[in-house]
Amino acid sequence: xxxxxxxxxxxxxxxxxxxxxxxxxxxxxxxxxxxxxxxxxxxxxxxxxxxxxxxxxxxxxxxxxxxxxxxxxxxxxxxxxxxxxxxxxxxxxxxxxxxxxxxxxxxxxxxxxxxxxxxxxxxxxxxx
Numbered sequence: 513x514x515x516x517x518x519x520x521x522x523x524x525x526x527x528x529x530x531x532x533x534x535x536x537x538x539x540x541x542x543x544x545x546x547x548x549x550x551x552x553x554x555x556x557x558x559x560x561x562x563x564x565x566x567x568x569x570x571x572x573x574x575x576x577x578x579x580x581x582x583x584x585x586x587x588x589x590x591x592x593x594x595x596x597x598x599x600x601x602x603x604x605x606x607x608x609x610x611x612x613x614x615x616x617x618x619x620x621x622x623x624x625x626x627x628x629x630x631x632x633x634x635x636x637x638x639x640x
Contacts, residue, residue, distance in 0.1 A: 515587030516578065519594040523567055526597060530560040533605070559604035563597055566619050573626035580633050593622045 537553045538544060547554040570593050578586035600615025602608030 513583040513587065516574075516583055516590045519587065519590035520571065522594050523571070523590075523597060526594075526601065527560075527563060527567070530556070530563055530601060534560055555604050555606070559601045562600065562604070566623070567593070567597060570619065570622050570626065573623070573630060577626050577629050581629060585629075589622050589626055592618055596622065 534553070534556045537550075537556055541548065541550055541553060543550060543553060547557055571590075574586050574589045574593070577589060596615045596618025598615070599608055599611040600619065601611075603611025603613065603615060
């Protein structure tokens, strides 16, 4: 349960960091709306947008998994999601080579595993 809670808390802080990073770029580049054609700001906006597109659904599925498979499985999925989102953001912001690819693969993996587990429960099957 600690792994799950700490991973979810850190995901929340990562969302804040990505938002603040965009705000800082906007302030330094004097761009108040849109990306102003700036590739750095566009990458930061997409890193944040991609985070907000995937993380809520993944967390919803992870919490549903927790109800049926327990905290250990949910904690592992949340930790993988956290690592994946850190890699993805680092790759999008040009800090981690291949981070975007590795983060996307990890995120898709979490989404697929959690969705399949929930789907199997719908058929009254429990694979793990």
